[in-house]
Amino acid sequence: xxxxxxxxxxAAAAIMACISAGIALPAKGLANLPDDPAGILxxxxxDKLVVLTFDDSPASHATIVAPxxxxxxxxxxxxxxDFDSFKTRKDWYMTFRQMKALADAGFEIGNHTxxx
Ligand SMILES: [Zn+2]
Numbered sequence: 001x002x003x004x005x006x007x008x009x010x011a012a013a014a015i016m017a018c019i020s021a022g023i024a025l026p027a028k029g030l031a032n033l034p035d036d037p038a039g040i041l042x043x044x045x046x047d048k049l050v051v052l053t054f055d056d057s058p059a060s061h062a063t064i065v066a067p068x069x070x071x072x073x074x075x076x077x078x079x080x081x082d083f084d085s086f087k088t089r090k091d092w093y094m095t096f097r098q099m100k101a102l103a104d105a106g107f108e109i110g111n112h113t114x115x116x
Contacts, residue, residue: 052076055112056083059091062098066107078102081112 054061057080069076103109
């Protein structure tokens with residue numbers, strides 16, 4: 001079984017299509033929010049936006065991908081996970097210290113759903 005469900009991949013593709021087309025995505029429940037103090041939810045989507053996301057938190061994301069992105073001036077979001085093998089194969093996955101270092105370097109860290 002794939003770690004990324006088809007449903008999630010299709011949802012991500014739909015979001016990417018909307019973002020690349022410059023379509024503002026309605027946030028569920030956003031109309032009920034009295035304010036957006038961080039100015040995040042109602043920012044206009046820039047033209048020609050590309051969103052770089054990385055999945056499953058292999059160690060190479062911290063050792064290879066992030067340094068390359070940083071050197072080229074790109075940001076990115078790393079979706080980290082808690083697979084069963086995370087506890088036994090620490091050499092395969094980023095450590096919490098590496099995740100913290102990515103966040104400190106300005107990358108976004110997101111939660112990856114667990115597929116059982
Ligand atoms: Zn995944």
